[in-house]
Amino acid sequence: MSAARRTSFAAASLAMGTALVLGCECTPPPGPTDGGSGRDSRVPDAWELVPVHDPLSMPEEATLTPSDFQRSERCTMCHADHVSEWQSSMHAYAMVDPVFQALVSVRQADFMGTQDQFCVQCHSAIGTRGGEITAGFSFTGLSPITLEGVTCVSCHQVTELARDHNSGHVLDATASMRGPITDPVASGRHESASSELFGTSEFCAGCHDIVEVSGLSLERPYEEWLSSPARAAGRNCQSCHMPEITREVAPSAPERTSHEHRFRGVDLPLLDGFATPEQMDVLRADRAALLTSSADVRLQVPDSVRAGGTLDLVIDVESLLDAHSLPTGSTFIRQLWLEVVVRDAHDRVVYETGTLDGNGDLRDHWSALDPYGDPDLVSFSSSLTNAAGQPELFPWRSTEHFRRTLEPLHTRTVTLFVPVPSSMDGPLSVRARLRFRSHPPFLLRALGLTELVPRVEIQDIDEASASVEVVP
Ligand code: HEC
Ligand code: HEC
Ligand code: HEC
Numbered sequence: 113m114s115a116a117r118r119t120s121f122a123a124a125s126l127a128m129g130t131a132l133v134l135g136c137e138c139t140p141p142p143g144p145t146d147g148g149s150g151r152d153s154r155v156p157d158a159w160e161l162v163p164v165h166d167p168l169s170m171p172e173e174a175t176l177t178p179s180d181f182q183r184s185e186r187c188t189m190c191h192a193d194h195v196s197e198w199q200s201s202m203h204a205y206a207m208v209d210p211v212f213q214a215l216v217s218v219r220q221a222d223f224m225g226t227q228d229q230f231c232v233q234c235h236s237a238i239g240t241r242g243g244e245i246t247a248g249f250s251f252t253g254l255s256p257i258t259l260e261g262v263t264c265v266s267c268h269q270v271t272e273l274a275r276d277h278n279s280g281h282v283l284d285a286t287a288s289m290r291g292p293i294t295d296p297v298a299s300g301r302h303e304s305a306s307s308e309l310f311g312t313s314e315f316c317a318g319c320h321d322i323v324e325v326s327g328l329s330l331e332r333p334y335e336e337w338l339s340s341p342a343r344a345a346g347r348n349c350q351s352c353h354m355p356e357i358t359r360e361v362a363p364s365a366p367e368r369t370s371h372e373h374r375f376r377g378v379d380l381p382l383l384d385g386f387a388t389p390e391q392m393d394v395l396r397a398d399r400a401a402l403l404t405s406s407a408d409v410r411l412q413v414p415d416s417v418r419a420g421g422t423l424d425l426v427i428d429v430e431s432l433l434d435a436h437s438l439p440t441g442s443t444f445i446r447q448l449w450l451e452v453v454v455r456d457a458h459d460r461v462v463y464e465t466g467t468l469d470g471n472g473d474l475r476d477h478w479s480a481l482d483p484y485g486d487p488d489l490v491s492f493s494s495s496l497t498n499a500a501g502q503p504e505l506f507p508w509r510s511t512e513h514f515r516r517t518l519e520p521l522h523t524r525t526v527t528l529f530v531p532v533p534s535s536m537d538g539p540l541s542v543r544a545r546l547r548f549r550s551h552p553p554f555l556l557r558a559l560g561l562t563e564l565v566p567r568v569e570i571q572d573i574d575e576a577s578a579s580v581e582v583v584p
């Protein structure tokens with residue numbers, strides 16, 4: 113699947129007479145010590161600075177006019193529920209997202225503008241195809257419809273899907289509003305048309321599966337779903353992320369099956385003022401519901417352990433999610449990990465893994481205070497490495513993407529060996545927790561977004577605990 117995709121993406125780009133930066137013999141991109149945000153003098157020489165285009169999603173000349181598309185405020189009068197639900201969703205956040213904006217600036221500097229359309233092609237297809245995303249563009253100069261990100265009409269005026277990744281939707285501002293309703297009542301405002309595409313996972317795939325310019329597969333929930341039990345059972349992305357509700361879709365329209373537009377997910381907006389406190393509570397509840405239903409943690413311990421011996425902890429992490437991996441999507445940004453803490457009878461910590469350093473970071477390669485201080489760390493996130501084989505923050509500076517995500521309904525069993533000193537007072541208490549957060553602090557700091565670090569909330573997915581006697 114991914115090999116075929118690479119070919120089609122390359123062919124599309126090459127058809128436009130552009131060179132892809134495939135298999136470049138790059139000098140090692142900067143390591144973590146450059147802090148990631150500043151432009152490293154080695155970078156411009158490292159890649160060929162050839163403009164990257166694609167006839168559909170990253171055109172050289174504008175293929176549509178952004179002002180021909182209607183903003184979400186034009187829908188409020190009749191679809192007030194859809195608008196208010198969408199407003200606090202990540203789709204509405206896609207272009208104002210400070211993490212997105214900061215990453216884009218680093219890429220702009222790295223490629224000196226030659227790949228400036230790449231990141232924006234899905235976050236705002238209308239702006240990218242509309243000629244607003246040009247070399248060296250700035251987020252402050254963009255039109256309101258572009259800043260609305262994945263807005264109503266970027267989905268509802270899709271007439272066709274040209275490919276199942278990298279902004280594969282065909283958009284038409286003159287098209288009728290398309291959706292799942294086969295017998296829409298007249299609206300007086302727009303023509304309606306039913307389209308089967310809206311009830312398919314392919315529709316989401318057009319943006320949710322991402323292949324880098326280099327061919328590296330970055331995000332692939334749809335590809336994972338293709339071979340999942342959920343697909344076999346006929347459940348698509350919408351069934352979990354846009355659950356059905358019965359309501360009037362517009363005033364004076366009949367009650368019918370409608371679809372919630374909060375696009376339930378696991379990411380919470382970090383931008384102040386994007387969502388009201390009430391909306392934040394709803395988003396937190398959505399996220400907790402999705403995450404806590406997605407995995408179980410089980411702990412097996414012996415009844416007792418000999419002082420001076422070793423305590424063997426066997427921990428099963430079982431995915432209960434049958435649709436895609438856990439986590440999925442931007443798995444190189446998300447953190448999902450196992451925390452295990454063992455305490456003695458005096459509540460002193462005698463063993464820990466998956467705990468945080470003073471900066472709030474996991475104690476792995478990226479910890480500034482205790483790098484590699486946690487050799488037992490069990491992480492389910494993915495990691496990127498560059499041509500020098502070193503861990504890398506930025507996907508476009510990477511050559512490998514190692515996934516440790518849990519496949520649908522799979523169990524990963526972890527065994528930890530905890531030394532028990534001969535002087536220790538039992539019983540020992542053991543606690544294992546599976547934890548998730550959207551962004552690691554080191555990444556926010558590297559992007560100059562340190563003020564956002566305290567806003568990142570950890571969600572516990574499941575935990576298990578046990579007690580073990582210590583015998584002489
Ligand atoms: C093929 C469409 C597509 C392209 C191209 C794309 N994105 Fe995204 N991006 C998405 C989707 C879909 C998600 C949601 C995935 C998730 O939340 O796990 C996302 C999520 C993100 C997030 C996480 C949001 C957050 O703040 O937590 C960031 C950051 C981001 N993208 C940055 C980028 C950058 C930088 C680029 C260019 C290198 C890029 N994206 C290119 C579709 C795309
Ligand atoms: C003046 C009222 C009005 C306005 C304004 C309006 N709509 Fe509608 N829309 C309707 C009615 C009525 C229906 C049919 C509902 C039904 O039959 O249940 C509808 C149906 C739809 C459908 C479903 C089409 C189908 O066949 O599945 C979509 C999608 C849609 N509208 C999107 C939008 C968007 C996006 C906007 C803003 C750009 C918008 N509408 C503005 C009244 C309106
Ligand atoms: C059976 C219900 C179900 C179906 C079907 C489903 N998902 Fe999910 N999805 C979840 C749950 C639960 C989570 C939270 C756990 C996780 O992150 O994997 C989630 C998380 C996500 C995330 C956020 C991941 C992150 O950590 O940023 C994205 C993006 C996503 N799903 C996209 C999709 C797409 C695209 C499809 C269809 C191809 C799909 N989902 C189908 C249940 C589902």
Ligand code: HEC
Binds near residue numbers: 263265267310373
């Ligand atoms: C990311 C794509 C996307 C965005 C953005 C989006 N929608 Fe939808 N919308 C859908 C899909 C998909 C369905 C049908 C779901 C299904 O059939 O399972 C739908 C259904 C609808 C319907 C038909 C009734 C219903 O609830 O099923 C209306 C009306 C509608 N959307 C209006 C809007 C409005 C107004 C906005 C902006 C505030 C909006 N949508 C934003 C994807 C989107």
Ligand code: HEC
Binds near residue numbers: 202203206349350
């Ligand atoms: C036009 C492109 C586009 C389409 C089509 C699209 N998405 Fe998204 N989606 C995005 C982007 C971009 C983001 C991330 C925005 C950000 O956080 O910066 C996102 C984020 C999400 C999230 C939040 C993920 C998280 O980490 O919490 C969910 C859930 C989601 N989309 C579900 C869907 C579903 C379901 C569909 C199909 C009905 C769909 N999307 C179609 C572009 C799209």
